[in-house]
Amino acid sequence: MARSSATFVCQSCGAVHNKWSGRCDACGGWNTITEEAAPAPAGGGARKPSKGRAFALEGLKTDDAEPARRATGVGEFDRVCGGGLVPGSALLVGGDPGVGKSTLILQALAAYAKAGGSAVYISGEEAMAQVRLRAGRMGLAEAPVALGSATCIEDILTTLDKGKTPGIVAIDSIQTIWTSALEAAPGTIAQVRTSSFDLVRYAKATGAAVILVGHVTKDGQIAGPKAVEHLVDAVLYFEGERGHQFRILRAVKNRFGPTDEIGVFEMTGRGLAEVANPSALFLGDRDSASPGTAVFAGIEGTRPLLVEIQALVAEAGYGSPRRAVVGWDAGRLAMILAVLDSRGGLGVSAHDVYLNVAGGLKIGEPAADLAAAAALVSSFAGLPLPRDTVYFGEISLTGDIRPAPQAELRLKEAAKLGFSAAVVPQDTRCEGAGLKLKTVRNVGELLEFAGAPRGKSART
Ligand code: TYD
Ligand code: MG
Numbered sequence: 431m432a433r434s435s436a437t438f439v440c441q442s443c444g445a446v447h448n449k450w451s452g453r454c455d456a457c458g459g460w461n462t463i464t465e466e467a468a469p470a471p472a473g474g475g476a477r478k479p480s481k482g483r484a485f486a487l488e489g490l491k492t493d494d495a496e497p498a499r500r501a502t503g504v505g506e507f508d509r510v511c512g513g514g515l516v517p518g519s520a521l522l523v524g525g526d527p528g529v530g531k532s533t534l535i536l537q538a539l540a541a542y543a544k545a546g547g548s549a550v551y552i553s554g555e556e557a558m559a560q561v562r563l564r565a566g567r568m569g570l571a572e573a574p575v576a577l578g579s580a581t582c583i584e585d586i587l588t589t590l591d592k593g594k595t596p597g598i599v600a601i602d603s604i605q606t607i608w609t610s611a612l613e614a615a616p617g618t619i620a621q622v623r624t625s626s627f628d629l630v631r632y633a634k635a636t637g638a639a640v641i642l643v644g645h646v647t648k649d650g651q652i653a654g655p656k657a658v659e660h661l662v663d664a665v666l667y668f669e670g671e672r673g674h675q676f677r678i679l680r681a682v683k684n685r686f687g688p689t690d691e692i693g694v695f696e697m698t699g700r701g702l703a704e705v706a707n708p709s710a711l712f713l714g715d716r717d718s719a720s721p722g723t724a725v726f727a728g729i730e731g732t733r734p735l736l737v738e739i740q741a742l743v744a745e746a747g748y749g750s751p752r753r754a755v756v757g758w759d760a761g762r763l764a765m766i767l768a769v770l771d772s773r774g775g776l777g778v779s780a781h782d783v784y785l786n787v788a789g790g791l792k793i794g795e796p797a798a799d800l801a802a803a804a805a806l807v808s809s810f811a812g813l814p815l816p817r818d819t820v821y822f823g824e825i826s827l828t829g830d831i832r833p834a835p836q837a838e839l840r841l842k843e844a845a846k847l848g849f850s851a852a853v854v855p856q857d858t859r860c861e862g863a864g865l866k867l868k869t870v871r872n873v874g875e876l877l878e879f880a881g882a883p884r885g886k887s888a889r890t
Pocket of ligand 1: 527564
């Protein structure tokens with residue numbers, strides 16, 4: 431089939447079209463399609479297909495031990511990677527501009543180099559002087575990191591090939607890297623894809639661990655997202671709410687480890703500090719005994735995490751009531767409100783409702799339902815909940831409270847932080863945590879516990 435020399439490529443998802451259109455059929459993005467001169471098959475220029483050569487197929491069994499991981503020494507980072515970087519692997523670290531990606535990577539490289547590893551940091555965004563200034567401010571100027579400032583992939587690979595293979599190479603950021611083999615402008619999907627592919631190939635060929643830094647676009651995707659995400663072995667997102675100094679590193683894909691781990695950092699004047707006990711951080715200011723707050727005993731990855739959930743239920747003004755939620759799913763809030771109304775008879779549906787997760791954390795666990803419901807009920811009734819109590823459990827549409835996994839881990843963390851009671855689903859067992867357990871079977875029992883009045887709208 432003859433191919434035209436120009437193709438139209440979606441800059442968001444990488445889909446190739448043979449004519450321009452305003453909307454990409456593949457991802458639905460508007461105005462994302464641009465013309466690119468040469469078609470860019472992964473790995474470089476178009477070649478004539480050669481005659482195939484047979485290769486041996488082998489079994490799954492191996493005598494090789496698990497590869498020794500390269501731990502950087504930044505504990506939270508290593509844990510999210512699954513215990514350190516795997517030799518020959520490629521890792522993508524994505525995040526909004528300014529969230530602290532460069533800071534994190536520089537710290538990880540410096541720690542690795544200080545412990546005797548060889549680390550290379552290639553900055554495509556900042557000049558050498560800027561990186562040095564930052565390193566100086568963070569007290570890392572003495573770390574033997576090899577620093578370079580370059581954007582051309584051929585220059586980078588030639589430089590890397592010259593010396594001994596480094597243990598870790600970081601490229602900051604992948605959007606600035608371009609190859610002279612393509613006419614497309616730097617930052618276009620063809621350039622990002624080709625450069626990433628070359629770097630991944632370099633990692634596989636030499637055994638160096640490669641870290642790619644990538645920016646996230648407005649709608650929360652790494653620019654040129656799918657094209658890079660499937661190339662690399664692991665994808666980590668670095669996120670933080672504006673106005674909070676906490677930063678959370680989250681694995682969204684990991685071929686060598688779990689994807690539900692999070693690492694918690696705090697941005698300080700001297701770089702990122704690891705937060706060893708994140709529960710203390712997300713508990714907010716627990717001194718006030720005001721209505722509308724409940725502590726959720728959650729699990730993030732392998733770690734228990736206590737977070738304060740705050741709710742405000744207020745008389746609605748004109749029109750339809752307002753619902754606003756930060757750190758939780760808006761659909762989930764609507765569901766909980768509906769269940770509280772129709773199963774518990776709370777009568778909250780005509781009120782404005784605001785829900786906030788303290789500390790800028792985002793919660794995805796269904797087990798947070800019970801804590802959110804408790805906070806809502808407490809605010810609606812104007813009665814504070816007992817201060818020494820944590821909550822967890824999933825609420826079903828029938829109004830029943832369903833059990834949550836790893837109850838013991840949650841309760842032990844709560845006990846460690848000085849809580850003395852927990853409101854939990856039925857059949858929750860816990861030996862040795864020393865907490866007083868109050869089991870609730872349905873939202874009606876929760877309302878009773880919180881001392882809330884049952885409204886007229888009760889349909890049960
Ligand atoms: P940076 O790592 O440059 O972000 P990214 O690479 O993700 O774009 O971090 C930028 C922000 O971090 C900047 O707004 C200032 C802040 N910062 C500190 O607060 N303390 C520090 O020690 C450093 C290095 C940065
Ligand atoms: Mg940066």
